[in-house]
Amino acid sequence: MNKDHLILIGGFLGALKVLLASFGVDIITQEQIDAIVNVIGFVLTGYAIWKNTHVTKKGKEQKKVLEEKDLL
Template sequence: MIPSVDTTEDKIRFIIAMLAAIKVFIGTLGYNFFTDEQLVALENLIPFGFVIYATWKNNYITKKGEKQKAILKRNNLV
C-alpha cells in the first residue's frame, strides 16, 4: 500500500526511497548501473542540490516571497 503524501517534499522522498529500493533489489541480481566515479559525482551533487533548495526556500527571492516578507514586516515579525 502506498502511504499518503501531502507535500512535494513527501513525494520526492517517496520517489527517492522507491528508486533506492529498486536499485538495491536489482543490485542483488548482479546488475550494476553506476560506476564508482558516477556514484561519487552523485554524492557530490546531492548536497549541492540541498543547499540550492534550502537557499531558495529560506529567502524571500520570489514575488510570493517578497509579499510574504512585506506582510511579516507590517506585523513586526521580521
C-alpha cells in the same frame, strides 16, 4: 530531503556496489557514487537557498507581512 537522505542514498549506492562486485559486476565506481551524492547535495542546497530567501513575488509579499507583524 536533508543531510540524512544524502547519507542514506550514498550508503545505498555503496552497498549496491559491494553486492554487484561480489557477483563480478562492476557497473558503478566510487567516483560515480561520490558524483551522484554531490550533485544531489548541490541541487538540494540551491533549492533550500531559493526557498528560504524573499526574492520571488510571493516571498516579497511574505516578507512584507512578517515585517508588519514584527516577526522579521
